[in-house]
Amino acid sequence: MYQTPISRVAAVAYCLLAAVAPSAAQPPVYTTLPPITVTAQKEPDDPQNLPVSVTAVSNEMLTLAALNSVSQAGWFAPNSFFNEFTARKLSNPRFRGVGASPTNPGVTSYIDGVPQLNANSSSIELVDVDQIEFVRGPQSALFGRNALGGIINITSGRPSLKTWTGSLIGPYGNFNSGDVRGTVSGPLKGDTLAVGLGFGYSARDGFTKNDVTGHGLDSRSALFGKGQLLWKPNARWEARAMVSGERARDGDYALNDLGALRARPFHTSRDVEGFTHRDIVAPTVHVSFTGSKIDFSTTTGFLKWKTEDLTDLDYTAQPLITRNNTEEDFQFTEEARLASGKAAPIVLSPRVALKWQLGVFTFTQNYTQDAVNNFSPFVLSQFLSFPVSQHSPKSALDDRGLGVYGQATFSFSSALDVVVGARGDREHREASLNTFFTPAIAPAVVLTPQKDFADVSPQFSVAYRVVPKTTVYGTVARGFKAGGFNAASPAGAEAYGEEHSWNYEAGVKTAAFANRLSASVAAFRIDWSDVQVNVPNPLVPAQFFIGNAAGAHSTGVEFEIHARPDPVLDLFGGAGFTHARFSDGSTSNGVDVIGKTQHRGAECI
Structure with missing residues (x-):
């Protein structure tokens, strides 16, 4: 019988850890939408003024809707889809049909300004999060590599320099689903030093029953937390240090034959019950200076994660x-x-002002994988009467890169903005790929390829405020996804090339009814070349590698609306349509895919 995954009965308690003060007269309640500020263009701004499609999900929205993951917050963003398994590490976003493998994402998540260069670390449990922004369309002119489909910008709550505050929430539901999350923050020294702490634990039983043992197969549990220190010695300087971590102990992948699942949903049969474990530690340091003419900031990020999986690969x-x-x-x-x-643009003439930004980004990444397939006697060959382990392969991928970007915004009479930007990126990638068997039934194959990649990503936008609350905009941008090496692939397919796209977008944003309603609509077209696609490895069961198809194109529209007709009632709505197809000459692993629907390029999202 079909079972609804989780229906929760929530017992929620919010605690204000503040000093008791005499009650005061309550201020009047105004029925207007709350102000929204986003950093989709690397600096704070009103999304209604920006020539980009962005959906901001605030802390208030996350709390009231009981959203605990990035993919759940994505429900508010049209043309956004997350391809997920039960395990936390497998959550791959797709915007407007654009996505990719976890090892080389097409939509990159930024957590407090730090890009998650591998999607295995991007789907975090939410604790002490201030806002999540879903920015759709190529953002390579500012964010560089792997922002071809857009970015997800996650920012943490800022510790309070004034008062001690806190929160605690503890819902419980069926399948023994329990969740506890709390935060506390406040000043340590006057208005110069503050601390913030967040913590949580989440667990549930599996939805899928293993008929061999009677156990739930795809259980989940995780312990997670975050600590922050905010130092503001004066009005101009600020430093913020953060450390976040997560220890997830999830169950096996609940995969089975499709016909069997249709006959008996949430049932499978396994002789081995596997697991998926993930550990993440991520320290981050921000330093910023706000001057009268120039602002300066740095973001330093360290990220270390490890995953361990065991699964029954024959699924029987x-x-x-x-x-x-x-x-x-x-x-x-x-x-x-x-x-x-922020308030000091360069005045070029009485009617023209210039805002600008310049940046330098550098990174190193060291990734290792050891995927071992264990075959019972006579499975790999009728002549092998002993168990065999295949390392397919044991790999190490090293990557280092540098990016330089700039953007200029020319404002004409406060009604017309013309934005010109570009970014140049260069990367050097090396790989060590060692494929072998234990015992050695065949010679080992060792490859040590290396390659350089370089690209320039321009962007041009125009935004015109027809009236103060209505903006019409258009954008032309080039997207870029780096090439690289597969950790596991058949011979001859170790490397894959860069992917590029041109994106054309036009839209309208408006606010009405005394700011009780905001709405936006956008239409877009995307033309890809050398599309990176996931291809099944014919020599290794259930293993995929990245290859390049010739090209693809996508067209679509999206609409979203937010209204507050009453101080205690918010209404949200959105719809998206995406039509994505491979172009002439496109092949995937030698198979003609001309005119085929792009994977997860859903026509209605």
Whole structure:
């Protein structure tokens, strides 16, 4: 019988850890939408003024809707889709049909300014999050590599320098689903030093029953937390140090034959019950200076994560094949940015002003994987009467890169903005790929390729405010996704090339009814070349590698609306349509895919 995954009965308690004060007269309640500020263009601005499609999900929205993951917050963003398995590490976003493999994402998540260069670390449990922004369309002119489909910008709550505040929430539901999350923050020294802490634990039983043992197969549990220190010695300087971490212990992938699942949903048969473990540690340091003419900021990020998987690769009750997969990654990123002061644009003439920003970004990434397929006797060959382990392969991928970007915004009489920007990126990638068997039934194959990649991503936008609350805009932008090496692939397919796209977008944003309603509509076209696609490895069960198809194109529209007719009632709505097809000459692993629908390029989202 079909079972609804989780219906929750929530017991929620919010605690204000503030000093008791005499009650005061309540201020009047105004029925208007709350002000929204986004950093989709690397500096704070009103999204209604920006020539880009962006949906902001605030802390208030996350709390009231009981959203605990990035993919759940994505419900508010049209033309956004997350391809997920039960395990937290597998959550791959797609915007307007654009996405990719976790090892080379097409939509990059930024957590407090730090890009998640591998999507395995991007789907975090939400705790002490201030806002999540879903920015759709190529953002390569500012964010560089792997922002071809857009970015997800996640920012943490800022510790309070004034009062002690906190929150605690503890819902419980069926399947023994329990969740506890809390935050506390406040000043340590006057209005110069503050601390913020967030913590949580989430767990549930599996939805899918293993008929061999009677156990739930795809359970989940995670312990997570975040700590912050905010130092503001004066009005101009600010430093903020953060450390976040997560320890997830999830169950196996609930995969089964499609016909069997249709006959008996949430049932499977396994002789081995596997697991998916993930550990993440991510320290980040922000330093900023706000001057009268120039602003300066740096973001330093360290990220270390490790995943371990064990799964029954034959997905049956027979002891045939299992897989052990271990992945580890360490990345270091550094970005320095200069910009014109928030209220100090360069005045070029009485009617023309210029805002500008320049930045430098550098990174290193070290990734290792050891995917081991364990075959029982006689499975790999009728002549092999002993168990065999295949490392397919044991790999190490090293990457380092540099990006330089700039953007200029020319404002004409406060009604017309013309934005010109570009970014240049250069990367050097090396790989060590070692494929072998234990015992050695065949010679080992060792490859050590290396390659350089370089690209320039321009962007041109125009935004015109027809009236103060209505903006019409158009954007032309080039997107870029880096090439690289596959950690696992058949011979001859170790490397894949860069992917590029041109994006054309036009839209309207408006606010009405005394700011009780905001709405936006956008139409777009995307032309890809050398599309990176996931291709099944014919030599290794359930393993995929990245290859290049010739091209693709996508067209679509999207609409979203937010209204507050009453102080206690918010209404949200959105719709999207995407039509994505491969172009003439496109092949995937030698198979003609001309005119085929792009994977997850859904026509209605």
